[in-house]
Amino acid sequence: xxxxxxxxxxxxxxxxxxxxxxxxxxxxxxxxxxxxxxxxxxxxxxxxxxxxxxxxxxxxxxxxxxxxxxxxxxxxxxxxxxxxxxxxxxxxxxxxxxxxxxxxxxxxxxxxxxxxxxxxxxxxxxxxxxxxxxxxxxxxxxxxxxxxxxxxxxxxxxxxxxxxxxxxxxxxxxxxxxxxxxxxxxxxxxxxxxxxxxxxxxxxxxxxxxxxxxxxxxxxxxxxxxxxxxxxxxxxxxxxxxxxxxxxxxxxxxxxxxxxxxxxxxxxxxxxxxxxxxxxxxxxxxxxxxxxxxxxxxxxxxxxxxxxxxxxxxxxxxxxxxxxxxxxxxxxxx
Amino acid sequence: xxxxxxxxxxxxxxxxxxxxxxxxxxxxxxxxxxxxxxxxxxxxxxxxxxxxxxxxxxxxxxxxxxxxxxxxxxxxxxxxxxxxxxxxxxxxxxxxxxxxxxxxxxxxxxxxxxxxxxxxxxxxxxxxxxxxxxxxxxxxxxxxxxxxxxxxxxxxxxxxxxxxxxxxxxxxxxxxxxxxxxxxxxxxxxxxxxxxxxxxxxxxxxxxxxxxxxxxxxxxxxxxxxxxxxxxxxxxxxxxxxxxxxxxxxxxxxxxxxxxxxxxxxxxxxxxxxxxxxxxxxxxxxxxxxxxxxxxxxxxxxxxxxxxxxxxxxxxxxxxxxxx
Ligand SMILES: Nc1ncnc2c1ncn2[C@@H]1O[C@H](COP(=O)(O)OP(=O)(O)OP(=O)(O)O)[C@@H](O)[C@H]1O
Ligand SMILES: Nc1ncnc2c1ncn2[C@@H]1O[C@H](COP(=O)(O)OP(=O)(O)OP(=O)(O)O)[C@@H](O)[C@H]1O
Ligand code: SF4
Ligand SMILES: [Mg+2]
Ligand SMILES: [Mg+2]
Numbered sequence: 001x002x003x004x005x006x007x008x009x010x011x012x013x014x015x016x017x018x019x020x021x022x023x024x025x026x027x028x029x030x031x032x033x034x035x036x037x038x039x040x041x042x043x044x045x046x047x048x049x050x051x052x053x054x055x056x057x058x059x060x061x062x063x064x065x066x067x068x069x070x071x072x073x074x075x076x077x078x079x080x081x082x083x084x085x086x087x088x089x090x091x092x093x094x095x096x097x098x099x100x101x102x103x104x105x106x107x108x109x110x111x112x113x114x115x116x117x118x119x120x121x122x123x124x125x126x127x128x129x130x131x132x133x134x135x136x137x138x139x140x141x142x143x144x145x146x147x148x149x150x151x152x153x154x155x156x157x158x159x160x161x162x163x164x165x166x167x168x169x170x171x172x173x174x175x176x177x178x179x180x181x182x183x184x185x186x187x188x189x190x191x192x193x194x195x196x197x198x199x200x201x202x203x204x205x206x207x208x209x210x211x212x213x214x215x216x217x218x219x220x221x222x223x224x225x226x227x228x229x230x231x232x233x234x235x236x237x238x239x240x241x242x243x244x245x246x247x248x249x250x251x252x253x254x255x256x257x258x259x260x261x262x263x264x265x266x267x268x269x270x271x272x273x274x275x276x277x278x279x280x281x282x283x284x285x286x287x288x289x290x291x292x293x294x295x296x297x298x299x300x301x302x303x304x305x306x307x308x309x310x311x312x313x314x315x316x317x318x319x320x321x322x323x324x325x326x327x328x329x330x331x332x333x334x
Numbered sequence: 335x336x337x338x339x340x341x342x343x344x345x346x347x348x349x350x351x352x353x354x355x356x357x358x359x360x361x362x363x364x365x366x367x368x369x370x371x372x373x374x375x376x377x378x379x380x381x382x383x384x385x386x387x388x389x390x391x392x393x394x395x396x397x398x399x400x401x402x403x404x405x406x407x408x409x410x411x412x413x414x415x416x417x418x419x420x421x422x423x424x425x426x427x428x429x430x431x432x433x434x435x436x437x438x439x440x441x442x443x444x445x446x447x448x449x450x451x452x453x454x455x456x457x458x459x460x461x462x463x464x465x466x467x468x469x470x471x472x473x474x475x476x477x478x479x480x481x482x483x484x485x486x487x488x489x490x491x492x493x494x495x496x497x498x499x500x501x502x503x504x505x506x507x508x509x510x511x512x513x514x515x516x517x518x519x520x521x522x523x524x525x526x527x528x529x530x531x532x533x534x535x536x537x538x539x540x541x542x543x544x545x546x547x548x549x550x551x552x553x554x555x556x557x558x559x560x561x562x563x564x565x566x567x568x569x570x571x572x573x574x575x576x577x578x579x580x581x582x583x584x585x586x587x588x589x590x591x592x593x594x595x596x597x598x599x600x601x602x603x604x605x606x607x608x609x610x611x612x613x614x615x616x617x618x619x620x621x622x623x624x625x626x627x628x629x630x631x632x633x634x635x636x637x638x639x640x641x642x643x644x645x646x647x648x649x650x651x652x653x654x655x656x657x658x
Contacts, residue, residue, distance in 0.1 A: 199594075262523060263522060270590075274556070275533060
């Protein structure tokens, strides 16, 4: 099969050249710069990177939920099943949201209405997107709660969000996101606010449901452990850009960009010799208000970049099948 | 452990908070945030305290620095009882705390210099004209430039603010630092900078750390001893490597197995334990963990008295009939 052909058949979501900027007190800031990635059918793509690198903005752009009027998509396209979401009418987009793309946020409380029962909120999702009556919607809600592993769903369905633990709330949010069997689930740090044992439960649940429904998942996290355990492919973001993307096994075995290498070696690991000096990435993430056009990792790379590399972005290059990296010659380790 | 001179000894420590209810706000029950905790910390050692949200880590930490008074039990610092007594000045100096959120724990209206001078002033430790010199010294110790003294906390990144928090804690030259989730709010690349700094300072200054973290990988990297807490109790304590390689309590095992490993070639079977940590307000009658996982032998543990049992040198586990 030709490469181009493969892309057509098994790509569910194709983000191309996505750029986003925000209008702030300090003027225009560019949060995303030409972001490219694909999510394949039935697979999980991980978006990883440090705070502020643009992960959530990417998710919000796909859902067309950027805060208005500050946030704006300035260029690019987001093809979902061959249709550019950016061209859909607000009504068309509302149909896609919830029905075809489900979203799970970091803080479950933000996704739930504190003054309405769980059952009310779940039923609404069914009523909004499916041609069924209130009674059936309610029954489906109970069934869905059961599917996401909530004990005594017929009782819980009458409860309010604050009566549930953090882990159970996140299960409810997952139930809402998956209610209409979406083709794509976007999960933005779905377990960051949870304890590790509950995180393990939730990741397990997501994987099981994904298999059952055959959905694809875009998983946003800053935890490389979570990436390693759940994702087929990974996109590493830095200062609004994708600097490297590859199949997970390949990325961990053969990280090429200096930033990816730094990230991987700086995490404390259970199997590392205790008390040894951890690798670090010196300095910190650049501020959005003074971003350069060229290599943005330069100040932290430990290598003096000539002016042309700071002024001009090096293109993404495919170094091996499906492994792309921003080709700044001083940040590559081939 | 014998090689270390004993610095802190906590025995049967209990911290119970009253739970109020009704219109008269009467105490209707109590929250057993820390329940029968005992541990010993040697000089120069790091004890890592791990456990899930609400298990009582911060409460234990605050009790050690006397921000919270224990309900019962004893805390000895250099063989002197500190629980229930008014803190002596030398204790106040000797034990300092670093908090999780560097942004919240620093006064945003003071310059970094003023923040670092404050403890020196309160404790009248350094002559006024020498204070700014000490400030520069402290900044240097945590890897910040002297010019930082004239700036305000908000001008710094999260990692730098945490360095300021550490510098403030070091101002009085304490022997014990209680670190409550010092790196949890930081990005990984910055987290490793701060962990390196902490390890560095320890070997240079001979500091003793009580380090709280929910990330077992962090704790395993820097701690000599790991204590695993569950619902107010220490369920297992021992040398870090031993706890990791040879965990005995079912909860320790589950905790270790729940940590995602950043290596996609290692596909392993995660032990998924069901349920959440139960509430310390109305804890289960028997073994709290057995209750959570619905252990078949749980009924056996109801009404039992749980004791720590030493299984090898320095490695003890809360003895429960069914899970060990
Ligand atoms: N409404 C907004 N107005 C101005 N700037 C914004 C807005 N929302 C996001 N940004 C900026 O866009 C950048 C990317 O933010 P985003 O929330 O996507 O980061 P993230 O990668 O999700 O980080 P985190 O891991 O902290 O969630 C940040 O620098 C942020 O300050
Ligand atoms: N001042 C207080 N009054 C009443 N209850 C309290 C008080 N402080 C803590 N608690 C309760 O004591 C228990 C232990 O809390 P603590 O903050 O020590 O947990 P923790 O292990 O530090 O959790 P986290 O990881 O979320 O920080 C919790 O149930 C908490 O609600
Ligand atoms: S086996 Fe018994 S002691 Fe062990 S965790 Fe289960 S109930 Fe508790
Ligand atoms: Mg985010
Ligand atoms: Mg705490």
